[in-house]
Amino acid sequence: xxxxxxxxxxxxxxxxxxxxxxxxxxxxxxxxxxxxxxxRNSLREAVKALSLIRxxxxxxxxxxxxxxxxxxxxxxxxxxxxDFHRDDTVLEFLEVRxxxxxxxxxxxxxxxxxxxxxxxxATLEDLGDSPTVEALVANDLRFHGLIAAGSGxxxxxxxxxxxxxxxxxxxxxxxxxQEGAVRRTREQHEAICEAIEARRPEVARAWATVHVxxxxxxxxxxxxxxxxxxxxx
Numbered sequence: 001x002x003x004x005x006x007x008x009x010x011x012x013x014x015x016x017x018x019x020x021x022x023x024x025x026x027x028x029x030x031x032x033x034x035x036x037x038x039x040r041n042s043l044r045e046a047v048k049a050l051s052l053i054r055x056x057x058x059x060x061x062x063x064x065x066x067x068x069x070x071x072x073x074x075x076x077x078x079x080x081x082x083d084f085h086r087d088d089t090v091l092e093f094l095e096v097r098x099x100x101x102x103x104x105x106x107x108x109x110x111x112x113x114x115x116x117x118x119x120x121x122a123t124l125e126d127l128g129d130s131p132t133v134e135a136l137v138a139n140d141l142r143f144h145g146l147i148a149a150g151s152g153x154x155x156x157x158x159x160x161x162x163x164x165x166x167x168x169x170x171x172x173x174x175x176x177x178q179e180g181a182v183r184r185t186r187e188q189h190e191a192i193c194e195a196i197e198a199r200r201p202e203v204a205r206a207w208a209t210v211h212v213x214x215x216x217x218x219x220x221x222x223x224x225x226x227x228x229x230x231x232x233x
Contacts, residue, residue, distance in 0.1 A: 029044070098212040107153060109201040120143065127186070
């Protein structure tokens with residue numbers, strides 16, 4: 001194992017075992033390096049790597065601290081990696097959304113507060129009667145984000161938010177090229193919202209599955225009938 005990787009593992013073990021909890025300050029560099037049997041250079045490289053993935057927070061003139069370790073913070077690195085996706089992986093992102101978003105909708109139907117349900121309804125009503133495709137997709141992202149947050153599961157919410165971006169262009173492309181796509185999207189959003197308002201988790205799950213699968217099936221057909229990839233941004 002490379003020296004830096006070994007240093008990372010030793011610091012990680014201190015966090016996993018609870019020796020260093022969220023918000024804790026690491027010992028002085030010289031003391032920690034001696035304790036862990038590391039060179040100070042290896043320790044610095046390990047700290048730098050762990051700060052990049054938001055496990056550690058290096059504060060100049062103050063010291064190095066363990067972050068809050070909240071899922072939304074730790075999963076930011078996944079969102080960064082997702083930004084490098086290729087167009088030919090968009091279907092895979094949709095497949096993952098089809099697995100996760102119905103579960104989030106079902107959980108939201110039981111866990112969402114009345115205030116959050118009202119916010120979800122307001123999101124639909126904010127769209128207006130004749131939205132542009134771009135406005136619809138932006139509204140779609142807010143709508144699904146509220147449902148993910150309403151699931152009450154911060155890890156699930158962070159993962160869904162992280163993988164939603166790569167499918168946005170596919171949804172815009174569909175709205176511009178497929179007849180009736182905007183109308184169906186609004187109808188499906190309405191059905192999901194009504195199921196959540198009625199606290200019917202399995203109905204919410206079913207409609208969320210239909211909603212994501214509809215986009216996925218369209219994209220499979222579109223990619224199968226044309227040699228062009230998704231339009232560039």
